Amino acid sequence: MTAITGPRSAHDGRRTAVSRPRVGHIDFLNCLPLFWGLARTGSLLDLDLCRDTPERLSDALVSGELDIGPISVMEYLRHADDLVVLPDIAVGADGPVMSCLLVSKVPLAELDGVPLACTTTSRTSVRLAELLLTDEIGVRPQYFTCPPDLPTMLADAPAAVVIGDAALRASLLEADTLGFEVYDLAEMWRKWTGLPFVFAVFAARRTFLAEHADLVREVHSAFLASRELFLDEIDEVCHKAARWAEFDAATLKRYYLSALDFSLGERQLAGLREFARRVGGVDAGFPPDVRIRLLDTEQAG
């Protein structure tokens, strides 16, 4: 037997290992565009991708277990001092979003004082629903949280807030059989304020940015390139995704192109600031004029 010597003198293959940025990934249809592009470009190799639920990823980013990732807007606003937002990319809607819904068996004006079931899986959507019901409709239901199973939720309450794939299912598949009306929270917000609504941003920890600014910019660029590749290949990806989804390729394409808004420009930022202004305060855990820091994509180092 022979001891392996390896190429050990001049070119000895010796290196200092660098840790890949720890990046969160949500296995929801709304995060598929990013994942598709990261995979297809090979950028996945540059990330230590952690798949988990939105809440756990938000918590992990706040606690420092992740370096970069999606974070729901309420959680982001509460921890805005520790985070920097990646510009030009987010998960939002500039009109109906299809996957963030208030469903109700009675007219909304009749929800005062009655129980309203909220999925435990979205603090931002629940706060948006509460804001709209209180300030626009003028009712104050009794909110309670429960697992995201719509038939169970509606057995215990006349109305519910649901998000994500469960909401898509509710709006497209279940409304007829379960006998409720579907109210799109992003559409309500848009009609009320004239602005897009941002549900989640992608953020990096400021401590990570301070030490790895180039890496953060690189991940940001990979995110943008991934979204572009996704759009280029949207028919293929919808065809492939439809195989495993409850929705056909045409529905998925409509969801990606017409409902979701993956941008974060001036109008989206205005929507984000308007939401902070309306819900901010001591109870929310951030001031109405909370400072939103954007990654400077121009400056080097």
Place this chain on the structure above:
Amino acid sequence: MTAITGPRSAHDGRRTAVSRPRVGHIDFLNCLPLFWGLARTGSLLDLDLCRDTPERLSDALVSGELDIGPISVMEYLRHADDLVVLPDIAVGADGPVMSCLLVSKVPLAELDGVPLACTTTSRTSVRLAELLLTDEIGVRPQYFTCPPDLPTMLADAPAAVVIGDAALRASLLEADTLGFEVYDLAEMWRKWTGLPFVFAVFAARRTFLAEHADLVREVHSAFLASRELFLDEIDEVCHKAARWAEFDAATLKRYYLSALDFSLGERQLAGLREFARRVGGVDAGFPPDVRIRLLDTEQAG
């Protein structure tokens, strides 16, 4: 506000959701070829990929938490009745493997009765080391398991078995400074038996195969296509992987092309059967002539 109606009549987007096959993935350099190809081809979308350690993935496949995945050969042989092996792909070596090592501060003949540290992370490699030391070298060390940190292991014992990236590090980077000889277990096996050694196979649960034969064949085809794409793009992937590894691109390429053997043909199967013949018995948990079932890739359904 408007209730979303969606396209609900003739083409209503309604579908029965199908579960994607749950497939294991190891974040070791030796599984990178598969991951790279699955990502680049977009096949990742067709898998519910679970990243974990080799032991936990082996256990998950045996317990039915996974449908398809890599499994160490010792675990596979113990549960061969419940599993079917995917042909033409495996993780093995037909000569030095660089990443499955016995390291020793004394000549192997002096290891009789002395402590030998084994990483907890590889049952197959430990059994192979024990087989070679007992039957070829004629010594019986006192095996004990410990975490895979080589300096700690060698502080408590004159010799150790290490695998994976830690072994690559040991053979390429640490042998000089820590003062030990490196013995390549796959090379020892090859010289002893004239056969390749197979460390892990990819297997599907027979119960899953019974219900989803087409899916298993499809995943198998995706694995083979991924390996091909990896080989086509090996310079790019080694260049990218080297950024995050302790090894440079040339070393990685040597590891992938010269050390690892990703095939599972007649010679590799003969090596697998020979290993089962030599270690099988009541203690091992499988008979020496254990039946190895291969996925029939020709037959439909």
